[in-house]
Amino acid sequence: MIHIIPICDIKEHEKSPYCHCKPRVDWDNSIVVHNAFDHREAVEIAKEILEEDTMSREHGLNDIINFGKMEGFTVEEAIQADPEYMVWFNDNVESFPLDAECRRLIEHELNRRGL
């Protein structure tokens, strides 16, 4: 569990989802956002952490695609088989973001084919 606790708050917080400040709990990401007793917001910090988490969910070349016409192939195999499809994939499939290395390989494969 990651606890987001307002710094220098007027009362102590417990590192628990059941803290007396009635924190907001994001069970999916294991983040507990505590409420400041002096009403300052920890929301901005929480957003930053969630965004970082989204970045870390990006998929790399060795990840296996689990749906669509490339199901069962790794990202690298799919790019080598059909880089144009993977351009579409990168632009449209929000649930399976590709990392920078994948996007570089797509570019490379398109260039190699003169596309």
Ligand SMILES: [Zn+2]
């Ligand atoms: Zn608390």
